[in-house]
Amino acid sequence: MSDAVHVKICGLTDPAHMRAAVDAGARYVGFVFFPKSPRHVSLAQARALALAVPEGVAKVALTVDGDDDMLARLVEQVPLDMLQLHGHETPARVAALRARFGLPVMKAVGVAGPDDLAALDMYGRVADQLLVDAKPTQDATLPGGNGLSFDWNLIAGRRWACPWMLAGGLHAGNVAQAIALTGARQVDVSSGVESRPGVKDAARMAAFIRAAQSAVALSHHTAD
8 A cells, every 4th residue: 555544534424524524635434324323324314425425435334233134225225335344243244245245344353452463363364454443341332433542552563464444542633643653554533533422523534634644754754
Protein backbone atom coordinates (compact mmCIF):
# COMPACT_ATOMS: atom_id res chain seq x y z
CA MET A 1 0.00 0.00 0.00
CA SER A 2 1.18 3.52 -0.72
CA ASP A 3 2.20 6.01 1.93
CA ALA A 4 -1.24 7.65 1.77
CA VAL A 5 -3.34 7.08 4.88
CA HIS A 6 -6.92 6.08 4.16
CA VAL A 7 -9.59 7.05 6.68
CA LYS A 8 -12.87 5.29 7.40
CA ILE A 9 -15.59 7.29 9.12
CA CYS A 10 -17.92 4.75 10.69
CA GLY A 11 -21.41 5.10 12.09
CA LEU A 12 -22.76 7.71 9.71
CA THR A 13 -26.50 8.32 9.96
CA ASP A 14 -27.10 11.76 8.46
CA PRO A 15 -26.73 12.78 4.79
CA ALA A 16 -25.06 16.07 5.70
CA HIS A 17 -22.50 14.32 7.89
CA MET A 18 -21.85 11.76 5.17
CA ARG A 19 -21.18 14.54 2.67
CA ALA A 20 -18.90 16.28 5.17
CA ALA A 21 -16.92 13.07 5.67
CA VAL A 22 -16.47 12.62 1.93
CA ASP A 23 -15.60 16.27 1.38
CA ALA A 24 -12.95 16.02 4.12
CA GLY A 25 -11.31 13.11 2.32
CA ALA A 26 -12.73 9.92 3.83
CA ARG A 27 -12.01 6.89 1.65
CA TYR A 28 -14.50 4.62 3.44
CA VAL A 29 -17.88 5.39 4.99
CA GLY A 30 -19.47 2.94 7.41
CA PHE A 31 -23.09 2.23 8.25
CA VAL A 32 -23.96 0.38 11.47
CA PHE A 33 -26.63 -2.31 11.55
CA PHE A 34 -26.84 -3.08 15.26
CA PRO A 35 -29.98 -1.95 17.08
CA LYS A 36 -28.23 -1.37 20.41
CA SER A 37 -25.92 1.21 18.86
CA PRO A 38 -26.76 4.94 18.81
CA ARG A 39 -25.40 4.80 15.24
CA HIS A 40 -27.83 2.14 14.03
CA VAL A 41 -29.55 2.79 10.70
CA SER A 42 -32.43 1.02 8.99
CA LEU A 43 -32.01 -0.57 5.58
CA ALA A 44 -33.98 2.31 4.05
CA GLN A 45 -31.79 4.94 5.73
CA ALA A 46 -28.63 3.14 4.68
CA ARG A 47 -29.82 2.78 1.10
CA ALA A 48 -30.47 6.51 0.83
CA LEU A 49 -27.07 7.30 2.32
CA ALA A 50 -25.23 4.78 0.14
CA LEU A 51 -26.81 5.99 -3.07
CA ALA A 52 -25.40 9.46 -2.37
CA VAL A 53 -21.81 8.27 -1.86
CA PRO A 54 -19.61 9.27 -4.80
CA GLU A 55 -17.48 6.88 -6.82
CA GLY A 56 -14.14 6.10 -5.22
CA VAL A 57 -15.46 6.02 -1.65
CA ALA A 58 -16.10 2.53 -0.28
CA LYS A 59 -19.44 1.84 1.40
CA VAL A 60 -19.08 -0.53 4.36
CA ALA A 61 -21.83 -2.26 6.36
CA LEU A 62 -20.98 -3.07 9.98
CA THR A 63 -22.92 -6.09 11.24
CA VAL A 64 -22.73 -8.07 14.47
CA ASP A 65 -23.37 -11.80 14.16
CA GLY A 66 -25.96 -11.20 11.43
CA ASP A 67 -27.78 -14.29 10.19
CA ASP A 68 -28.02 -15.23 6.52
CA ASP A 69 -31.50 -13.77 6.07
CA MET A 70 -30.56 -10.42 7.58
CA LEU A 71 -27.38 -10.20 5.51
CA ALA A 72 -29.22 -11.19 2.33
CA ARG A 73 -31.75 -8.39 2.84
CA LEU A 74 -28.91 -5.96 3.56
CA VAL A 75 -26.93 -6.83 0.44
CA GLU A 76 -30.07 -6.82 -1.71
CA GLN A 77 -31.35 -3.44 -0.57
CA VAL A 78 -28.19 -1.40 0.10
CA PRO A 79 -25.49 -0.88 -2.55
CA LEU A 80 -22.33 -1.89 -0.69
CA ASP A 81 -18.65 -2.40 -1.36
CA MET A 82 -17.73 -4.35 1.78
CA LEU A 83 -19.14 -6.23 4.76
CA GLN A 84 -17.57 -5.57 8.16
CA LEU A 85 -18.11 -8.40 10.63
CA HIS A 86 -17.88 -7.14 14.19
CA GLY A 87 -19.27 -10.10 16.13
CA HIS A 88 -18.09 -13.58 17.05
CA GLU A 89 -17.94 -14.87 13.47
CA THR A 90 -15.58 -17.82 13.05
CA PRO A 91 -13.01 -18.00 10.25
CA ALA A 92 -15.28 -20.52 8.53
CA ARG A 93 -18.19 -18.06 8.75
CA VAL A 94 -16.05 -15.30 7.27
CA ALA A 95 -15.09 -17.53 4.34
CA ALA A 96 -18.70 -18.65 3.83
CA LEU A 97 -20.02 -15.09 3.71
CA ARG A 98 -17.36 -14.02 1.24
CA ALA A 99 -18.37 -16.89 -1.01
CA ARG A 100 -22.12 -16.37 -0.66
CA PHE A 101 -22.37 -12.64 -1.16
CA GLY A 102 -19.41 -11.93 -3.41
CA LEU A 103 -18.34 -8.90 -1.40
CA PRO A 104 -14.99 -8.28 0.29
CA VAL A 105 -15.18 -8.96 4.02
CA MET A 106 -13.44 -7.02 6.77
CA LYS A 107 -13.21 -8.88 10.09
CA ALA A 108 -12.88 -6.90 13.31
CA VAL A 109 -10.59 -8.45 15.91
CA GLY A 110 -10.42 -7.03 19.41
CA VAL A 111 -7.00 -6.63 21.04
CA ALA A 112 -6.32 -6.14 24.73
CA GLY A 113 -3.13 -8.12 25.25
CA PRO A 114 -0.59 -10.47 23.61
CA ASP A 115 -2.99 -13.43 23.79
CA ASP A 116 -5.25 -11.72 21.24
CA LEU A 117 -2.66 -11.51 18.49
CA ALA A 118 -3.05 -15.11 17.28
CA ALA A 119 -6.61 -14.32 16.18
CA LEU A 120 -5.27 -11.63 13.86
CA ASP A 121 -3.08 -14.19 12.10
CA MET A 122 -5.99 -16.62 11.87
CA TYR A 123 -8.54 -14.17 10.45
CA GLY A 124 -5.92 -12.54 8.24
CA ARG A 125 -5.82 -15.74 6.21
CA VAL A 126 -9.55 -15.72 5.38
CA ALA A 127 -10.66 -12.07 5.37
CA ASP A 128 -10.02 -9.43 2.74
CA GLN A 129 -9.13 -6.91 5.43
CA LEU A 130 -8.63 -6.85 9.19
CA LEU A 131 -9.95 -4.19 11.55
CA VAL A 132 -7.56 -4.20 14.51
CA ASP A 133 -9.72 -2.78 17.28
CA ALA A 134 -9.67 -2.41 21.04
CA LYS A 135 -11.37 -5.34 22.74
CA PRO A 136 -14.51 -4.13 24.53
CA THR A 137 -14.74 -4.55 28.28
CA GLN A 138 -16.80 -7.45 29.60
CA ASP A 139 -19.68 -5.18 30.59
CA ALA A 140 -19.74 -3.27 27.29
CA THR A 141 -23.02 -3.34 25.35
CA LEU A 142 -21.37 -2.41 22.05
CA PRO A 143 -18.68 -4.38 20.17
CA GLY A 144 -17.01 -1.14 19.07
CA GLY A 145 -17.40 2.63 19.09
CA ASN A 146 -16.66 2.70 22.81
CA GLY A 147 -13.79 5.20 22.60
CA LEU A 148 -11.30 2.67 23.97
CA SER A 149 -7.77 2.26 22.70
CA PHE A 150 -5.23 -0.48 23.32
CA ASP A 151 -1.46 -0.67 23.68
CA TRP A 152 -0.32 0.04 20.13
CA ASN A 153 3.11 -1.40 20.92
CA LEU A 154 1.47 -4.83 20.73
CA ILE A 155 1.16 -4.52 16.96
CA ALA A 156 4.08 -2.20 16.16
CA GLY A 157 5.75 -3.50 13.02
CA ARG A 158 3.40 -6.48 12.67
CA ARG A 159 1.81 -7.37 9.35
CA TRP A 160 -0.74 -9.91 8.25
CA ALA A 161 -1.74 -11.76 5.12
CA CYS A 162 -4.25 -9.07 4.12
CA PRO A 163 -4.52 -5.28 4.41
CA TRP A 164 -5.53 -3.94 7.81
CA MET A 165 -7.06 -0.93 9.48
CA LEU A 166 -6.42 0.46 12.98
CA ALA A 167 -9.36 1.35 15.21
CA GLY A 168 -10.16 1.96 18.85
CA GLY A 169 -10.16 5.25 20.72
CA LEU A 170 -8.67 7.27 17.88
CA HIS A 171 -9.21 11.01 17.61
CA ALA A 172 -7.47 13.99 16.05
CA GLY A 173 -5.14 14.32 19.03
CA ASN A 174 -3.67 10.80 18.91
CA VAL A 175 -4.12 9.39 15.41
CA ALA A 176 -0.78 10.65 14.08
CA GLN A 177 1.05 9.05 16.99
CA ALA A 178 -0.88 5.79 16.50
CA ILE A 179 0.01 5.68 12.81
CA ALA A 180 3.66 6.53 13.44
CA LEU A 181 3.97 3.78 16.04
CA THR A 182 2.07 1.00 14.30
CA GLY A 183 2.75 1.75 10.66
CA ALA A 184 -0.98 1.66 9.90
CA ARG A 185 -1.98 3.03 6.52
CA GLN A 186 -5.69 2.81 7.21
CA VAL A 187 -7.56 4.07 10.27
CA ASP A 188 -11.16 3.88 11.43
CA VAL A 189 -12.95 6.38 13.66
CA SER A 190 -16.46 6.70 15.03
CA SER A 191 -16.94 8.16 18.52
CA GLY A 192 -13.71 10.18 18.17
CA VAL A 193 -15.37 12.53 15.67
CA GLU A 194 -18.71 12.95 17.43
CA SER A 195 -20.20 15.82 19.41
CA ARG A 196 -22.32 13.27 21.30
CA PRO A 197 -22.92 9.54 20.83
CA GLY A 198 -24.16 8.92 17.32
CA VAL A 199 -23.85 12.53 16.10
CA LYS A 200 -20.90 13.22 13.84
CA ASP A 201 -19.21 16.64 13.84
CA ALA A 202 -17.97 18.00 10.52
CA ALA A 203 -15.09 19.97 12.05
CA ARG A 204 -13.89 16.97 14.06
CA MET A 205 -14.02 14.72 11.01
CA ALA A 206 -11.98 17.20 9.00
CA ALA A 207 -9.44 17.61 11.82
CA PHE A 208 -9.10 13.85 12.19
CA ILE A 209 -8.47 13.31 8.49
CA ARG A 210 -5.92 16.13 8.40
CA ALA A 211 -4.12 14.64 11.40
CA ALA A 212 -4.12 11.15 9.89
CA GLN A 213 -2.76 12.38 6.59
CA SER A 214 -0.06 14.36 8.37
CA ALA A 215 1.12 11.21 10.12
CA VAL A 216 3.09 9.93 7.14
CA ALA A 217 5.52 12.83 7.47
CA LEU A 218 5.70 12.19 11.21
CA SER A 219 6.43 8.49 10.73
CA HIS A 220 9.13 9.25 8.20
CA HIS A 221 10.69 11.74 10.62
CA THR A 222 10.54 9.17 13.44
CA ALA A 223 12.27 6.56 11.26
CA ASP A 224 15.14 8.91 10.32
